Amino acid sequence: MLIIALLKGVPARTTQVSQIGGVLNREAMDLVLNPHDLKAIEAADFLKRRIGGKTVALTMGPDMKLIPLMKPLYDAEVMGVDEEYVLSDRKMAGADTWATAYAVSLGVRKLLEMHTAPIDEMIETIRRSGYSDTVKTKATALYQANLLPNRVYSDLPPVRDSIVERFLEGATDVEQAVGELTKVKESLSRFIIVSGIKTTDGETGSVGPQVAEGVSELLGRVLPHATYVEDFEIDDAATAVVSERKIGRLLQKLEMTLPALLTISAEYRPRECPAALQPETRYNNYRGKILQAKKWTADDLAADEKLLGLAGSPTIVGTGIDVGKPPVQKFLNQSLAFLRPVPQVEFEGKKYGPFEKGQLAADIPQGLAIRFREDGSVGLFDYAMLAGELFD
């Protein structure tokens, strides 16, 4: 079981945002892990304890900034993540949600290929070499590289009956071993992706569902998704999840056959994992952790460069605008306003007014203003006037 958590580095402080033409310059800012992503880590950790397998953190952005940020995740929650990957390439910079989802989907495909290819290698080696040391050497090398689950091969004392071990002991023949390995490969295709519901910088919440679509297109099969998941459970055989999420005033229970993608809401709390399931999860686990994050470039992903980064982004960020000011502001006990309606008046040969009650006494000559104040038609805007304007 491959458990992939999508993560993002976001600016640490809103006061220190560096932008180039509407695009965040992540290299020039202090980044923190998107706070919403912690829920994805919790969900991934739950899945690892419940089903076993490998938790992988996948992120995109400047590797020099992100790798230190992701380091603590190896120790996060109960199990911590097992491996970390950073999609990092200048060509990916300035991506909107579409171009981000495209790159991340390619990363997911690469992770999947990376884990199914070793099973194919084992099948081929067993077919070619039969009962031989070559099989053991190959299995050991792939196992050491963290690329084979314990079910296939392991040097852990409790996992004595791996597929390779039983084959080498003569307990299974070539076809039986190949059949078992094929099943493992199929189970790897039932991976699960978790992400936060949104990020604190873009706040769109779009990338999760868009990755589900992107991966569907790359793999040629439909990957269902559920957003704002507050609770979910997975069956023991890790074939499907049932997620619970709110849509308006409705609570929907959606059953999704794996592979699937879930975005995890702040309301999510991991369920209890029965200890009795542990021996089974151990078979799905891999050797351990690789404590060095790996960087993948556009070339590593075999990406279509036209679809990456700023160039591949359908949206363009234009100039910013300030949030509108109301047309008229009346400051309590500061603004001068008309306390009663005043008909039009002539002052120094010019006509002013008429004035409505509550109207600001602005744009009138000082002399006239003084006269109005003295005769009580103008005064400070006070609570009584405020209450009148609010409720009448």
Add this chain to the structure above:
Amino acid sequence: MTDEARDVWVYLQHSKGDLTKDSLEALGAGRRVADKMKQSVVGVLLGDGVEPLARQAIQYGADVVLCVDSPAFRTYFNLRYIDAIFAMIQKRRPYAFLFAANELGKDLAARIAYRAVTGLATDNVQLEVEDYTNPALGSFKDLLVQIRPDFGTRLARIYTPRHRPQMATVRPGNFTPLQPDPKRRGRLEKFEVEDRDYPARVREVVELPPPELDLSGADVVISLGLGILKDGSGRPRDPREAYRLAEQLRDDIHRRYHMKAVIGASRALVHAEIKELEGLISKANQVGQTGTTVSPKLYFALGISGALQHRVGMLGSGKIVAVNTDPNAPIFKIAHYPIVGDLYEELPKLIEIVGEKGYAS
């Protein structure tokens, strides 16, 4: 390529035989931009037995209602809905497509935008139409300007110049529905979709009880911020005092003016998880980008400095009264009635006027 695309589409959500408030707002937003573009508004309606709703959509601004009416669409199931809507887009090539920025609208729009290889601007608080020129890309006539909160301290204009449809979700509470016009004419067009198998299914849908606190439906929202922890001279105060004052204001407004008033809070106050406010203030009270967007007739911001994330959640309010000790607080940029002062002193005066004397006219 892009020029063939026509019409502004609006996705219509419905509940219990009526279009939702969010959808009527989106329809109003669509009508306004379509008029500027001299294009038609197409309402997209999916469900089982929903044809009669087309009438309502037309009264509220649709020229055409494109409808999938089939038992398979009785319950919302994202994959099936996305396939149907994408089939419509492929066949009809809309120019722009609006969704309400709520759970359902966002769930649909994101995945559809990816499949259609087009941009999606979420949570727009304004929409405009303008000609757009970009030195690298050329000139585009009557482009949709999608205005949404940006990271930092401003709103950003988002354009989707080269791809169609230009997709946007519009934040509830920021757009006004049109006045329904029973004389408006429009037509219903049925759209047929093939049913297919999906690797997912809706197991169960449960209706949740109505929220105890209806922020978005209130006439008056009285919101508290971190400013309630101290008075004007900087001395710590028990925030429950401010809460009680807010309650009194709320009850007086309700009693005297029969307006539905509720207590809101800033994100900072909710996140501070202050012990004294336990059971009084929770996430349900939160106004702003990550909470509820409100557009009441009257909004009180008490001790709220007014970060952009808060302001975009209450910008649509009719009249905004702000009390803050800091004359430079950003909330004063948008308040109609700025009150520079200590809320522990000002609030009782306000309550006195509202509750007892009223306006001596």
